[in-house]
Amino acid sequence: MAKLSFPIGPQHPALKEPENLRFTVDGELVVDADIRIGYVHRSIERSCSERNYVQDLYLCERVCGICSNAHTLAFCQAVEAIVGVEIPERAQWIRMLMHEFERIHSHMLWLGVAGHEIGFETLFMYVWRDREVIQDILETVSGNRGHYAMTMLGGVRYDITDEMVGKIREGLQFLRDRAEHYADIATSEQTFLQRTANVGAVSGERCVELGACGPVLRASGVGYDVRRAFPYLQYDKVEFPIRTSELCDVLGRTLVRVREVIDACDICFQCLDMMPEGDVNMRFPRKVPEGEAVVRIEAQRGELIYYVRSNGTDVPERVKIRTPTLANLPVSLEMVKGGQIADIPIAFASIDPCFSCTDRMVELDDVNSGDSRTMTWSELVKLGRRA
Amino acid sequence: MARKFSIAAMAMELMESLLVRKPATVMYPIERLTPPDRFRGRMKYDPESCTLCGLCQRDCPADVIKVVRKRVEREDGKKETVGHVEFEMDRCVFCGQCAYSCNSGSITFSKDFELAQPTRDLFMMRGAKDEVDDEGCQVDTELVP
Numbered sequence: 001m002a003k004l005s006f007p008i009g010p011q012h013p014a015l016k017e018p019e020n021l022r023f024t025v026d027g028e029l030v031v032d033a034d035i036r037i038g039y040v041h042r043s044i045e046r047s048c049s050e051r052n053y054v055q056d057l058y059l060c061e062r063v064c065g066i067c068s069n070a071h072t073l074a075f076c077q078a079v080e081a082i083v084g085v086e087i088p089e090r091a092q093w094i095r096m097l098m099h100e101f102e103r104i105h106s107h108m109l110w111l112g113v114a115g116h117e118i119g120f121e122t123l124f125m126y127v128w129r130d131r132e133v134i135q136d137i138l139e140t141v142s143g144n145r146g147h148y149a150m151t152m153l154g155g156v157r158y159d160i161t162d163e164m165v166g167k168i169r170e171g172l173q174f175l176r177d178r179a180e181h182y183a184d185i186a187t188s189e190q191t192f193l194q195r196t197a198n199v200g201a202v203s204g205e206r207c208v209e210l211g212a213c214g215p216v217l218r219a220s221g222v223g224y225d226v227r228r229a230f231p232y233l234q235y236d237k238v239e240f241p242i243r244t245s246e247l248c249d250v251l252g253r254t255l256v257r258v259r260e261v262i263d264a265c266d267i268c269f270q271c272l273d274m275m276p277e278g279d280v281n282m283r284f285p286r287k288v289p290e291g292e293a294v295v296r297i298e299a300q301r302g303e304l305i306y307y308v309r310s311n312g313t314d315v316p317e318r319v320k321i322r323t324p325t326l327a328n329l330p331v332s333l334e335m336v337k338g339g340q341i342a343d344i345p346i347a348f349a350s351i352d353p354c355f356s357c358t359d360r361m362v363e364l365d366d367v368n369s370g371d372s373r374t375m376t377w378s379e380l381v382k383l384g385r386r387a
Numbered sequence: 388m389a390r391k392f393s394i395a396a397m398a399m400e401l402m403e404s405l406l407v408r409k410p411a412t413v414m415y416p417i418e419r420l421t422p423p424d425r426f427r428g429r430m431k432y433d434p435e436s437c438t439l440c441g442l443c444q445r446d447c448p449a450d451v452i453k454v455v456r457k458r459v460e461r462e463d464g465k466k467e468t469v470g471h472v473e474f475e476m477d478r479c480v481f482c483g484q485c486a487y488s489c490n491s492g493s494i495t496f497s498k499d500f501e502l503a504q505p506t507r508d509l510f511m512m513r514g515a516k517d518e519v520d521d522e523g524c525q526v527d528t529e530l531v532p
Contacts, residue, residue: 051448052445052446054446054448054484054488055446055447055448056448057448057484058448058449058480058482058484059448061482062480129411132411139422139423139426140423140425141425142425143423143425143426143427143483143496144426144427144481147480147482149427149482149483149484152487157483157487158425
């Protein structure tokens with residue numbers, strides 16, 4: 001049978017976000033895959049250079065709707081590193097708590113989406129119902145279910161009161177029990193096993209070669225976690241295992257994420273136990289001295305990198321964001337190659353992609369001749385249509 | 388891999404879900420959930436306590452707030468600042484930074500979450516400390532201490 005090449009997207013009912021996927025198939029087998037991103041470019045990095053640091057905080061928060069706290073955390077850590085201040089210890093613990101809350105809600109969201117992608121709608125409904133517990137906790141602590149506006153320059157906005165601690169503990173214990181239940185389902189439910197075992201397999205060596213990160217990398221047997229490799233906040237004081245799996249497939253990625261929910265609950269319990277009394281924020285200068293900083297944190301989807309360069313004013317000169325999805329995209333193409341067409345949705349979903357977070361624009365000047373180019377609006381429109 | 392769940396256990400769970408558990412959702416709008424204390428709903432502005440300092444305008448990430456102010460001389464010879472604040476609430480992202488930046492507590496957020504309006508004009512909010520005519524100058528963020 002002749003090989004057939006066909007595009008999916010940028011607008012397609014199967015896609016949650018606009019991206020262009022091109023597959024070459026031989027019958028039901030996927031032979032080759034390519035991806036084109038850039039349809040949801042929002043010029044966030046450039047906009048950051050037009051606003052002051054306080055305004056940038058909320059702009060960075062809106063890079064992603066799911067890992068919004070991770071973005072503000074990385075941005076704040078970078079700016080605080082340039083200023084050279086250390087925020088109050090209690091604020092660091094609360095930041096850590098929020099970071100893990102977000103990991104729980106994100107992984108549970110992903111598990112529901114994974115259930116939906118394989119047609120296991122019951123799992124989707126149950127997981128998303130249980131996820132409401134962590135959403136309620138986030139709302140109680142920060143005031144919002146998403147875009148929490150909790151992390152701010154110099155600390156966190158709100159303290160965790162004694163009344164909240166009881167509700168948080170109760171909710172986390174429920175979620176921990178449910179996560180253990182879902183781990184059982186993932187390893188015993190035939191519907192789930194048949195759609196995930198040996199699907200989207202990529203070896204650990206190949207993941208490292210292609211620069212994968214986060215749960216995708218750990219599910220291929222590589223035990224790399226920024227929280228352990230380069231501890232930030234108070235991660236060096238809490239105990240948690242680095243969850244890995246030798247399965248290298250979608251099932252492995254599911255197990256890593258579900259077990260990370262259990263670990264995140266345990267980290268939260270330790271945070272609540274070890275959190276000292278004290279201030280939760282400090283006075284932070286409006287103008288940031290000249291300097292630059294690179295910060296890496298372990299967001300839910302993987303390693304999130306922020307680069308901030310300041311010029312001594314209250315507006316940053318440059319903000320560069322490397323989201324984990326960008327690092328995982330090359331591996332996702334490897335996952336679908338050699339698999340069935342029907343496995344494409346779950347194989348792609350297994351990296352927990354977020355294309356809106358990922359879209360960046362890079363314009364390279366000719367280094368040898370020093371030529372630079374200015375693009376007009378009509379040229380940009382033309383470029384966008386061609387893409 | 389062996390299946391760990393027995394039919395009896397599944398039947399028990401099904402019976403429990405049918406007879407004991409309540410639905411996860413509520414019958415909105417007949418029944419409404421109460422938002423938590425820190426919820427950021429409809430914004431409230433108190434012009435009496437406002438000092439028109441412009442900190443909210445400077446920190447607002449969505450350009451919602453415009454502070455218009457002017458120094459005027461009272462009859463007793465003392466100078467005071469009068470003006471008004473305009474809020475384009477259709478742009479608001481409800482981050483709460485304005486309330487955090489406000490030193491006089493003039494901006495607060497209520498628990499009211501039903502904010503839909505049929506037209507954009509209805510989102511415009513205006514609070515006057517004392518009316519100021521068109522000669523009133525918009526706060527220049529550079530001048531704010």
